[in-house]
Amino acid sequence: MDHRATVLRKVPGLFGIPAPELDELARSFRLIDVLDADLCTEGAAPRALFVLAEGRCEVSRTTPGGQRVRVAQLSPGCLFGHLSLLTEGVRTATVRTVGPARVLELPLDEARALLKNGPLHVTSALRRALIVATARQLAAATHTTAELARSAGLCTPDPARSTQPLPAVQEAEILLADPRW
Amino acid sequence: MSTAAPAPPPLPMTGLSAEDAALLAQHLVPRSLEAGEVLLRAGGAERVLVWVQSGAVEVRLDLNGQRFTVDHFGPGAIFGELGFFDPDHVRAADVVATAACEALILPFSAYAAMVSAGEPLVVAIEEQVLAQLGARMTATSQRLGGLLARRDQPSAWQALRRFLGLGA
Numbered sequence: 001m002d003h004r005a006t007v008l009r010k011v012p013g014l015f016g017i018p019a020p021e022l023d024e025l026a027r028s029f030r031l032i033d034v035l036d037a038d039l040c041t042e043g044a045a046p047r048a049l050f051v052l053a054e055g056r057c058e059v060s061r062t063t064p065g066g067q068r069v070r071v072a073q074l075s076p077g078c079l080f081g082h083l084s085l086l087t088e089g090v091r092t093a094t095v096r097t098v099g100p101a102r103v104l105e106l107p108l109d110e111a112r113a114l115l116k117n118g119p120l121h122v123t124s125a126l127r128r129a130l131i132v133a134t135a136r137q138l139a140a141a142t143h144t145t146a147e148l149a150r151s152a153g154l155c156t157p158d159p160a161r162s163t164q165p166l167p168a169v170q171e172a173e174i175l176l177a178d179p180r181w
Numbered sequence: 182m183s184t185a186a187p188a189p190p191p192l193p194m195t196g197l198s199a200e201d202a203a204l205l206a207q208h209l210v211p212r213s214l215e216a217g218e219v220l221l222r223a224g225g226a227e228r229v230l231v232w233v234q235s236g237a238v239e240v241r242l243d244l245n246g247q248r249f250t251v252d253h254f255g256p257g258a259i260f261g262e263l264g265f266f267d268p269d270h271v272r273a274a275d276v277v278a279t280a281a282c283e284a285l286i287l288p289f290s291a292y293a294a295m296v297s298a299g300e301p302l303v304v305a306i307e308e309q310v311l312a313q314l315g316a317r318m319t320a321t322s323q324r325l326g327g328l329l330a331r332r333d334q335p336s337a338w339q340a341l342r343r344f345l346g347l348g349a
Contacts, residue, residue: 012267064330086315092322120299127307128266134314135263139273141321146242146249148328 002026007053007104010077013132017125025122028114029104039081039103040095046084048107052076055101061093072140079133084108085115086134193232193259193285194305201302208291214238214278221261221276228289230265230310233258236282242274252317253279262310265289 004026008014014022031053039050042061052074059072059080071093074080080095085108097103106114115123192202192209209232214220220231220238233254240252240260251274254260263270265287287306295303 012269064326083315083318086311087319120301120304121296124296124303124307127304127311131262131307131310131314132267134311134318135267138314138318138321139263141318141325142242142251143244143273145321145325145328146244146251148325149249150244150247152328 003053004029004031004104007031007051007077011051011079011129011133012077012136013129014125017121021119021121021125024119025114025126026104028110029106031102032105033100033102034097035100036097037101038094038096040091040093042091042094044091046081046091046108048105049082049085049111050080050095050106051104052078052080053102053104055097055099057095057097057101059093059095079129082111082130082133083137085111085130193234193257194309197302197305201300201305204295204300204302205287208295209285209287212284212286214282214284216278216280216282218278218282219275220278220282220284221264221272223272223275225272226264226270228265228268229261230259230287230289230292230306231261231276232285232287233260234283234285236278236280238276238282238284239279240274240276259310259313262314265292266310 002023005019005022008022008026008029014025017025029051039048039057040046054076056076057074057078057080058070059074060068060070062068074095081091083092111126115126118126192205194205197205211234212220214236221227221229223243233256235256238254238260239250240254242249242251252260254276260276264272292303292306
């Protein structure tokens with residue numbers, strides 16, 4: 001089996017895809033070796049989505065106060081850089097490989113073309129992978145939001161355990177995730 | 182006198198072909214909830230996708246004994262996607278009706294059968310889920326950004342301690 005297909009089989013959401021279709025999807029990706037490289041750069045225009053094949057990546061972002069904070073670590077099988085397929089705008093975090101790493105890369109315009117024109121079994125699998133990656137990221141960001149709200153004292157303990165609404169939206173920023181993202 | 186069958190609930194998606202609409206209607210399971218009734222429970226692993234038809238639900242997350250409302254869904258909203266598409270996922274939050282609510286539920290087995298049969302309806306379902314996820318991600322990120330900005334601002338107490346040379 002193509003090594004790229006072996007990597008894709010580890011991506012959550014790509015269940016049940018027959019081998020020929022998985023191989024076809026895999027051929028859309030380019031396997032690249034990198035060393036301490038920024039694959040996504042906060043503030044830059046997005047150009048591709050990625051799957052980490054080997055090695056690890058760190059996700060960091062700059063807080064409004066200018067502090068650079070690490071918000072997540074990615075492990076093999078993680079799909080990332082895909083939010084640009086769902087939302088407009090620039091990269092919201094920097095993703096950097098730590099040491100040597102291998103990644104699968106799919107340019108966003110090719111991903112869009114594949115989703116629009118590809119065979120159903122292939123595009124459905126890719127959409128499932130995008131849904132799971134996004135939903136995990138959303139769950140992690142939601143959890144972090146609740147933790148931040150609590151640590152900021154915006155939600156006070158309630159012995160009756162009645163529901164505490166989270167604070168209202170304040171300004172546009174994006175992204176945070178947990179290590180399994 | 183014949184008794185007419187109850188009218189099927191309106192479909193949660195528009196723009197479907199007649200065949201897709203009929204296929205979707207065949208697999209959706211309607212559910213009525215009273216205010217306060219739990220639709221999905223934390224710790225559960227049932228694989229269902231839920232559309233809200235009427236009424237409202239909220240998502241409640243427990244964190245170390247504190248309960249937070251982290252999202253609200255009204256008519257047209259779709260949720261349950263992580264448990265639906267990710268077989269390893271265990272639900273982290275309760276979804277509770279906050280008003281009388283009508284929901285439509287798609288079991289995963291029905292979706293999987295449609296994928297196997299190559300039904301184009303799965304594309305419409307997946308695209309609707311992705312579109313709503315993108316909107317929710319943006320809203321959550323905005324809220325998160327606001328909280329991070331707030332965390333960066335020193336409190337008056339910290340500022341006073343720094344002014345007095347006592348450290349933050």
